[in-house]
Amino acid sequence: MFDPREKIALFIDGANLYATSKSLGFDIDYRKLLAAFQKRAYLLRAYYYTALIEDLEFSSIRPLIDWLDYNGYTVVTKPAKEYTDAQGRRKIKGNMDIELAIDAMQQAEVLDHLVIFSGDGDYTTLVEALQRKGRKVSVVSTMSTQPPMIADELRRQADCFIDLISLRKEIDRHPPDSATRPVAPANVDVNS
Numbered sequence: 001m002f003d004p005r006e007k008i009a010l011f012i013d014g015a016n017l018y019a020t021s022k023s024l025g026f027d028i029d030y031r032k033l034l035a036a037f038q039k040r041a042y043l044l045r046a047y048y049y050t051a052l053i054e055d056l057e058f059s060s061i062r063p064l065i066d067w068l069d070y071n072g073y074t075v076v077t078k079p080a081k082e083y084t085d086a087q088g089r090r091k092i093k094g095n096m097d098i099e100l101a102i103d104a105m106q107q108a109e110v111l112d113h114l115v116i117f118s119g120d121g122d123y124t125t126l127v128e129a130l131q132r133k134g135r136k137v138s139v140v141s142t143m144s145t146q147p148p149m150i151a152d153e154l155r156r157q158a159d160c161f162i163d164l165i166s167l168r169k170e171i172d173r174h175p176p177d178s179a180t181r182p183v184a185p186a187n188v189d190v191n192s
Helices: 014-023 030-040 062-070 097-107 121-132 152-157 164-171 176-180
Strands: 007-013 042-052 074-079 081-084 090-093 113-117 136-141 160-163
Touching (some): 007 030, 014 136, 030 042, 030 164, 042 062, 062 074, 074 097, 097 113, 097 121, 121 136, 136 152, 160 164
Parallel strands (some): 007 042, 007 113, 042 074, 113 136
Antiparallel strands (some): 081 090
């Protein structure tokens, strides 16, 4: 699947990856995610794409964005758009497809293998275009949910499909085996 001599980059659709990991019942440790792919090949870049709601004084995603920015990720953001749908419900739209696609096409000039973290079928055309440039493309999402989080046409187009659940042991913030670690008794102050 990966050749250690390959130059790779990660293209992470933040909202999509978050929804996928939540549907699988775990939180991603982004430091471990970088390390997992650095072991597989020569990781040139890791992009993280997300839309931000600007009118909120505190966005719950802001600490993650700041951490990623200082820890090896290239963070790409844009303001989310707020609108009211036909039923009068407040909706927020923050699609980062174009930004991810443009960066992937530009970076394809220096990469051997692109890894897209998204199950969005809109990326199928991007995968085809990258393959026409002679690049290998892997897609990370899941088929382990009902319904699957990956569009069938995207999974079929990719050179390699990686089910996020198969990476869990490497990238889970709280690995399942962490329950076996010793815990201090309730009456002991671990801070002293």
